[in-house]
Structure formats: structure tokens, C-alpha cells
Amino acid sequence: xxxxxxxxxxxxxxxxxxxxxxxxxxxxxxxxxxxxxxxxxxxxxxxxxxxxxxxxxxxxxxxxxxxxxxxxxxxxxxxxxxxxxxxxxxxxxxxxxxxxxxxxxxxxxxxxxxxxxxxxxxxxxxxxxxxxxxxxxxxxxxxxxxxxxxxxxxxxxxxxxxxxxxxxxxxxxxxxxxxxxxxxxxxxxxxxxxxxxxxxxxxxxxxxxxxxxxxxxxxxxxxxxxxxxxxxxxxxxxxxxxxxxxxxxxxxxxxxxxxxxxxxxxxxxxxxxxxxxxxxxxxxxxxxxxxxxxxxxxxxxxxxx
Numbered sequence: 001x002x003x004x005x006x007x008x009x010x011x012x013x014x015x016x017x018x019x020x021x022x023x024x025x026x027x028x029x030x031x032x033x034x035x036x037x038x039x040x041x042x043x044x045x046x047x048x049x050x051x052x053x054x055x056x057x058x059x060x061x062x063x064x065x066x067x068x069x070x071x072x073x074x075x076x077x078x079x080x081x082x083x084x085x086x087x088x089x090x091x092x093x094x095x096x097x098x099x100x101x102x103x104x105x106x107x108x109x110x111x112x113x114x115x116x117x118x119x120x121x122x123x124x125x126x127x128x129x130x131x132x133x134x135x136x137x138x139x140x141x142x143x144x145x146x147x148x149x150x151x152x153x154x155x156x157x158x159x160x161x162x163x164x165x166x167x168x169x170x171x172x173x174x175x176x177x178x179x180x181x182x183x184x185x186x187x188x189x190x191x192x193x194x195x196x197x198x199x200x201x202x203x204x205x206x207x208x209x210x211x212x213x214x215x216x217x218x219x220x221x222x223x224x225x226x227x228x229x230x231x232x233x234x235x236x237x238x239x240x241x242x243x244x245x246x247x248x249x250x251x252x253x254x255x256x257x258x259x260x261x262x263x264x265x266x267x268x269x270x271x272x273x274x275x276x277x278x279x280x281x282x283x284x285x286x287x288x289x290x291x292x293x294x295x296x297x298x299x300x301x302x303x304x305x
Contacts, residue, residue, distance in 0.1 A: 001014075001123070002014045002088060002121050002122055002123050003087070003088060004084060004087050004088060004121070005017035005084075005119060005120065005121040006080055006084055006118075006119060006120040006121075007119045007120075008117060008119070011083070011084065011087060014121060017119060017121065019103070020105050022105035022106070022107075023101075023102075023103060023104075023105055024101075024102040024103065024104045024105070024106060024114060025101035025102050025103065025157065027107075028102075028109050028158065029156065029157045029158020029159070029161075030066065030101065030102040030109075030111060030114075030157075030158065031066075031068075031099055031100060031101030031102065031156070031157040031158075032059065032062035032063060032065075032066055032068065032099070032100055032101075032154055032155050032156050032157065033059075033062075033097060033098060033099040033100070033155050033157060034055045034056070034058065034059045034062075034096075034097070034098045034099075034155060035055075035095060035096075035097060035155075035253075035254045035255050036049060036050070036052065036055045036081070036095070036096040036097075036098070036254060037049075037050055037093065037094070037095055037096070037125070037254050037255075037257075037289070038050070038085060038090070038093065038094050038095075038096065038122070038303065039093050039289045039290045039291075039300075040090070040091055040092050040093055040290075041290045041291050041292070044291065045091075045304070046291065046302050046303070046304055047085060047090060047091070047094075047302070047303040047304060048289065048290060048291040048300035048301065048302055048303070049081065049082070049085070049096070049300070049301040049303065050254075050288075050289045050299060050300060050301075051216050051220070051299050052078050052081065052082075052301045053074055053075070053078055054216050055098075055216060055254075056074035056075075056077040056078055056081075056098070057074045058155070058214070058216065059074075059077070059098060059100065059155075060074060061153075061154070062100075062153075062154035062155050062156065063100050063116075065151055065153075065154040065156075066100075066111055066154065066156065067111040067112060068100045068101070068102070068116045069116050070100055070116070070118060071118070072118065077098065078301070080120065081096055081098070081120065081122075082301065082303055084096070084120060084121075084122055085122055085303045086303060086304065088122055090122070090124060092124050093124065093125060093126060094122050094123060094124050094125055095122065095123055095124075095125035095254075095255070096120065096121070096122040097120065097121055097122070097123075098118070098119070098120040099118070099119050099120070099157070100116065100117070100118045101116070101117055101118075101119075101157070102114040102115070102116065102117075103115045103116065103117035127257070128253075128255040128256040128257070128259070129176050129177060129256060129259055130176075131176065133259070133260065133274065134259075134260050134261070134262035134272075134273060134274060135175075135176040135177045135251065135259050135260070135261050135262065135263075136174075136175045136176050136177075136262060136263040137170070137175055137176065137177045137178060137179055137190075137261050137263060137264045137265075138169070138170050138173050138175045138178055138179075138264070138265055139178070139179055139180075139181065139240060139243075139264070139265055140165075140166035140169055140170070140178035140179065140180045140181070140191065141169055142162060142165045142166050142169065142178075142180065143180065143181055143182065143183050144162065144180040144181065144182050144183075144188040144189070144210075144211045144212075145159055145162045145211065146182070146183055146211060147209075147211055150162075152188075152211045152212055152213055153208065153212075153213060153214050155213065160192070162180075163191040163192045164191075166178040166180050166191040167191040167192070170191070175263075177190050177191060177193070177251065177259075177261075178190065178191045179195060179243065179264065181240060182210050182211050185239070185240065186206065186210050186237045186238060186239065187206055187210070187237075187238035187239065187240060187242075187243060188206060188210050188211050188212055189206065189212045189213065190251045190253075190256070192253065192255060192256070193251035193252060193253040193255070193256045193259070194212060194213065194215040194217065194218040194251065194252050194253055195249070195250075195251060195252075196218075196221060196233075196249065196250050196251075196252060197238065197242070197243070197246040197248070197249050198246060198247045198248035198249065198250075198275060198277045198278065199242075199245075199246045199247055200247070201231070201277075202231065202232055202233070202234055203221075203222070203225055203231055203232070203233040203234065203277075204233070204234045204235075204236065204238060204246075205218065205222070205233055205234075205235055206235075206236075206237065206238050207235050207236065207237070210237065213253075215252065215253055216254065217252045217253050217254055217257070217258075218252055218253075220252075220285070220288075220299075221233075221252050221258075221281060221285070224281070224284055224285070224288065224296070225281060228284060229277075229280055229281075231277065243264050243265075244264060244265065244267045246269060246270075247269075247270050247275060247277075248260070248261075248269065248270050248274075248275030248276075248277055248278050249261040249264065249269050249278075250274075250278045250281070250282075257285070257286075258278070258281060258282045258285050258286075260273075260274040260275070260278045260282070262274075288300075
């Protein structure tokens with residue numbers, strides 16, 4: 001359980017970081033957020049935050065879409081996050097949730113002429129998908145929200161009802177996760193994860209124009225796959241039926257990290273276990289985020305002096 005939060009401009013005990021039930025963001029979903037992970041490296045006795053600045057740069061972009069004025073630069077937000085983790089003193093993997101939101105206690109749906117606030121907390125956190133490694137997946141009966149309705153490239157709090165509907169549909173079908181389609185039937189992403197396929201030795205991922213989040217982990221996977229394994233990524237539309245024919249598939253994202261997919265719509269993917277290319281990406285990713293690969297150490301911000 002966290003002990004502290006950054007709330008209304010200062011660090012406070014977590015029990016004091018409260019909002020009214022009249023808060024605009026609570027009633028209308030008028031906020032945006034980030035999910036950031038920090039990883040414990042026991043050999044160095046150090047906690048590393050992964051790609052910290054990039055997350056806050058994306059938060060600023062989300063705020064711009066929602067007419068939220070953040071009083072802190074990405075660099076200042078990074079310093080606040082490190083200070084929060086130092087106060088918590090975590091010696092384990094954890095997850096950080098910054099959130100910018102419309103704070104007025106009023107009735108009336110809009111984005112303009114409202115007060116903006118920022119809050120942040122951190123909590124210990126392990127795997128996102130419970131159970132054995134390897135997700136069983138269905139195609140969601142719910143379509144992904146369209147960019148011209150609720151932009152997926154902004155992490156808007158209210159839009160995640162779309163993810164919640166898909167995730168629960170999967171759980172009620174006895175599966176771990178869902179893959180959502182766009183309104184024109186192309187594969188988009190998971191309920192809250194980006195998606196990669198492996199076919200004929202190449203990585204394939206849907207484009208940002210198919211209503212996906214512009215994922216930082218997605219970008220990381222494409223970069224390290226090419227640099228370390230010579231694997232090119234084909235960014236293109238994917239049809240539903242292609243999912244059933246791929247050699248391997250995996251989700252990626254800050255929350256889910258790297259999660260192999262072993263079954264889609266009751267069809268076994270590959271051998272029904274993590275494939276060799278996914279395994280390479282998986283192993284390297286977890287070394288990188290813990291600061292164990294010198295070449296990518298610049299992505300890892302140490303917390304403790």
C-alpha cells in the first residue's frame with residue numbers, strides 16, 4: 001500500500017489525497033493519465049524507472065488534446081516522480097500512476113473554463129495478467145473507439161470503459177484478454193495493450209491509424225528487435241483471420257510488459273507456448289528495464305543516490 005501521493009502541489013499522506021464525488025473528472029471522465037513502471041535491480045540495490053521522460057512527454061500530449069494545462073514540464077514531473085519513489089522507499093517492482101484532471105465540483109459536461117489539477121501515486125505491482133505465462137485471448141465483441149470519437153492516442157480516463165468492456169467480455173468467456181477490432185474490421189490492439197504478430201520471421205504490428213495507443217513499449221520492441229536481432233517490423237493493417245495463421249503473437253505495454261499469446265478464439269498459436277522470437281524479445285526486454293544492458297542504460301532512471 002502506498003504511503004504518499006503528490007496531490008495539489010505537494011507530497012501528502014495517501015489517505016489525504018482525496019477528491020469530492022462532485023469532481024468533474026469523476027463524473028465525466030475528463031482526465032488523462034500515464035502508467036509508468038520502475039524495476040528493482042537487487043545486484044545494484046537500485047530502483048530504475050523505465051523511459052521516464054517519454055511517458056511525461058506523452059502525458060503532455062494527452063493534456064493538449066483535453067485542454068488540460070499542466071503546470072510542470074516533463075523534466076519537472078520526472079523529478080517529482082523520483083522524489084515520490086524515494087519517499088516510498090520501494091525495494092521491489094512498482095507501478096506509478098500520474099493523472100491530470102478537471103477538478104471543478106460542478107455539473108455540466110465540457111473541457112473549457114475548468115480548473116486543472118495533477119496527482120500521482122506509486123504502488124508495488126507485478127504481472128498484469130494473472131496465472132501462467134501465456135495469454136488465452138478472444139476477439140472482443142466491442143469495437144475500439146474511433147479517433148474521431150475518443151482519440152486512442154490520448155490516455156483519457158473515460159475512454160477506458162471501452163477497455164473494461166472488452167477485458168470483462170474475455171474474462172466471462174474464460175479467457176485472459178481480448179483483441180479489439182476497429183470499426184472497419186481491422187485488428188487494433190488488446191484491451192489495454194499493443195499487439196505484435198510474428199510471421200515468416202518478421203514482426204507485424206497495426207499502425208497508429210488503426211486507433212491504437214502510441215505505445216512506448218511498442219516503440220521499444222521495434223527498436224531493440226531491429227538493433228539486436230535484425231528483425232524488421234512491418235507496420236500495416238491486419239485482418240482478423242490473419243491472427244489465426246501467425247507463428248507467434250504477443251502483447252506489449254507498460255502494464256502487461258511482454259506477454260506471449262498462446263491461443264486466439266480457441267485456436268492454438270504456434271506450439272501453444274512462447275515462441276522463439278517472442279522469447280528473445282522477452283528476455284532482452286527484462287534485462288533492459290532492470291538496467292542490465294549498458295547500451296540501453298539511458299532509458300533507465302535510477303531512484304536512489
